[in-house]
Amino acid sequence: MPTPRAIDLEDAALELIRRASTVLPEDVTDALKRAHDREESGSAAQQSLASILQNISMAAEASTPVCQDTGTLIFHVYYPFGYSTASMINQINRATIRATEHAYLRPNAVHSLTGKNSGNNLGAGAPQFHFHEWETDEILVRLLLKGGGSENVCAQCKLPDTRLKAGRNLDGVRKVVLDTIFAAQGMGCAPGILGICIGGDRGAGYMSAKEQLFRPMNDRNPVPELAELEERLLKETNELGIGPMGFGGKTTILSVKISALHRLPASFFVSIAYLCWAGRRADMTIKNGEVVYHA
Amino acid sequence: MRKLTLPLDENTIRSLHVGDPVLLSGVMLTGRDTAHTYFLDELLKDPIPESEVEVGKAVRRILHGGAIYHCGPVVKKENETWTFVAAGPTTSIREEPYEADVIKHFGVRVVIGKGGMGKKTLAACQEHGAIYLHAIGGAATLIARSVTQVESVYKLEFGVPEALWRIRVEDFPGVVTMDSHGKSIHEDIRAASQRALEGLLAG
Numbered sequence: 001m002p003t004p005r006a007i008d009l010e011d012a013a014l015e016l017i018r019r020a021s022t023v024l025p026e027d028v029t030d031a032l033k034r035a036h037d038r039e040e041s042g043s044a045a046q047q048s049l050a051s052i053l054q055n056i057s058m059a060a061e062a063s064t065p066v067c068q069d070t071g072t073l074i075f076h077v078y079y080p081f082g083y084s085t086a087s088m089i090n091q092i093n094r095a096t097i098r099a100t101e102h103a104y105l106r107p108n109a110v111h112s113l114t115g116k117n118s119g120n121n122l123g124a125g126a127p128q129f130h131f132h133e134w135e136t137d138e139i140l141v142r143l144l145l146k147g148g149g150s151e152n153v154c155a156q157c158k159l160p161d162t163r164l165k166a167g168r169n170l171d172g173v174r175k176v177v178l179d180t181i182f183a184a185q186g187m188g189c190a191p192g193i194l195g196i197c198i199g200g201d202r203g204a205g206y207m208s209a210k211e212q213l214f215r216p217m218n219d220r221n222p223v224p225e226l227a228e229l230e231e232r233l234l235k236e237t238n239e240l241g242i243g244p245m246g247f248g249g250k251t252t253i254l255s256v257k258i259s260a261l262h263r264l265p266a267s268f269f270v271s272i273a274y275l276c277w278a279g280r281r282a283d284m285t286i287k288n289g290e291v292v293y294h295a
Numbered sequence: 296m297r298k299l300t301l302p303l304d305e306n307t308i309r310s311l312h313v314g315d316p317v318l319l320s321g322v323m324l325t326g327r328d329t330a331h332t333y334f335l336d337e338l339l340k341d342p343i344p345e346s347e348v349e350v351g352k353a354v355r356r357i358l359h360g361g362a363i364y365h366c367g368p369v370v371k372k373e374n375e376t377w378t379f380v381a382a383g384p385t386t387s388i389r390e391e392p393y394e395a396d397v398i399k400h401f402g403v404r405v406v407i408g409k410g411g412m413g414k415k416t417l418a419a420c421q422e423h424g425a426i427y428l429h430a431i432g433g434a435a436t437l438i439a440r441s442v443t444q445v446e447s448v449y450k451l452e453f454g455v456p457e458a459l460w461r462i463r464v465e466d467f468p469g470v471v472t473m474d475s476h477g478k479s480i481h482e483d484i485r486a487a488s489q490r491a492l493e494g495l496l497a498g
Contacts, residue, residue, distance in 0.1 A: 014448075019454075029422065044470055047316075048431050050430045051434050051437060051468070052431060053433075053434065054437055055431070055433070055434040055435065055436050055438075057371065058435040058436045058440070059362050059381075062436060064369075064381055064383040064435075064436045064439070065369050065380065065435055065436065066381075066382075066433065066435065066436065067381065067383055067432075067433040067435045068367060068368050068369045068382050068383050068435040068439075069368070069383075069385065069433075069435075071371065086450040103369050103370070103371045103380045103381075105314040106367065106368070106381075106455060106456055107454060107455050107456070108370040114328070115329070115453075117453075117455065117456070117457070119454070119455075120398060121443075147433075148385075148386075149385060149409075149410070149432065157407070164496060165496070174470070175496055178492060178495050178496065179492065182383055182488055182489065182492045184479055185410070185411075185481065185484065185485060185488070186409070186410050186411070186484075187386050187388060187409075187410035187411075187433075189432040189433050224376025230430070236495050239491055240488045240489055240491045240492060240495075241372070241484070241487055241488055241493060242485070243483060244489050245410075245431065245432055246410060246411065246430065246480075246484055247317035247410065247429075247470070247472070247480065247482070247484070248483075248484050248487070260315070270296075276432070276433060277433060278433040
């Protein structure tokens with residue numbers, strides 16, 4: 001048996017968590033700035049975006065959480081052959097405990113039977129880990145902090161849908177997404193970021209939808225049909241007029257990212273992951289012991 | 296911009312309308328999901344269970360003419376003193392089944408949160424003279440700056456997010472989105488977006 005490769009991620013992971021919680025990625029902040037400039041001068045929509053932008057810079061400056069709901073910690077770790085995933089989990093768990101002590105994270109893991117808060121963000125399924133072995137000779141750790149308010153407005157729809165006259169095609173997908181954003185109103189902390197998966201089973205569908213939330217705001221989907229649907233849905237969700245915080249306005253959604261998985265003949269799921277405007281994600285790569293953080 | 300100081304009387308509340316921006320000062324109480332269940336299961340009972348009488352009195356003193364804030368903060372404790380590090384609002388609609396009773400029982404004048412609430416709470420605001428003040432969701436560091444002092448905490452055993460935090464605030468910012476005259480911005484936006492949705496589904 002080959003000797004496992006050794007690494008200690010703990011300190012680096014603590015810094016990754018700090019960055020994710022306190023510094024909003026630049027592309028998200030830029031999208032919010034553009035939204036601010038688009039809204040009518042002096043409107044409640046523009047005022048709330050101004051407060052949001054002010055909050056983002058205050059949080060980064062003071063190194064305090066952008067939002068008090070520091071959410072579910074979702075880690076994706078890409079690693080070359082030879083590392084122990086169990087040991088990486090232990091190291092990241094220790095970093096999570098320390099991040100909670102530093103108040104970068106709110107104690108957010110509640111026992112579902114007793115209601116007791118674990119106090120340190122560890123618990124069954126918390127944090128959440130996804131490991132991917134890859135060919136590249138470096139470790140990439142991606143972290144998304146996903147808040148509960150936006151998680152509560154996510155939806156998994158089935159096609160066909162008689163009420164919406166939505167069939168098993170891209171126009172049907174469009175209809176269930178619009179209906180879901182209508183139902184969410186301002187409750188997911190609009191303007192939101194959408195990750196959508198067409199197909200898969202229920203578990204894989206949501207997983208893939210949430211992975212879309214790691215995509216940069218301005219990338220273009222390599223699949224032309226999906227790129228077109230992303231653009232159309234961005235335009236049409238904003239025509240709903242729900243606006244920032246649900247106060248009414250021109251920006252309800254900041255970006256739409258869509259994936260497609262194979263499905264069973266019998267099933268046609270559309271999984272819609274709604275992320276609040278505080279789309280807190282951060283990456284780090286580790287190569288030859290050197291850590292580089294990416295916003 | 297209306298500057299208001301807690302506690303508030305009915306006349307002041309009746310003078311406020313949807314769309315009014317407000318800066319609120321004084322003492323308020325945080326309370327979210329567990330707190331609302333606790334209020335209904337324990338504090339609204341007659342008699343209040345003996346173990347809860349003290350907390351019950353304290354809660355009533357703050358909430359009578361006062362404000363309840365749907366918030367689970369990030370806190371820090373240094374030298375036995377708590378501070379709020381991040382303290383934006385949580386989604387209020389989860390308290391819809393309970394809030395009307397809480398307003399009525401304690402004489403709450405201001406319910407603070409995000410996302411708005413439903414018909415039952417709106418009716419209670421109209422009947423008893425209360426408003427719903429919408430804070431900016433996610434603006435947690437900004438709002439924490441308006442918390443000048445954490446005066447006390449009750450029921451910390453509920454966990455940090457769910458505990459009842461008695462806080463003193465200065466110029467806490469919000470917008471009235473449900474008033475005491477039966478108006479709700481949330482209902483208006485829902486109706487307008489419903490019409491837009493129908494157009495898009497037909498297209």
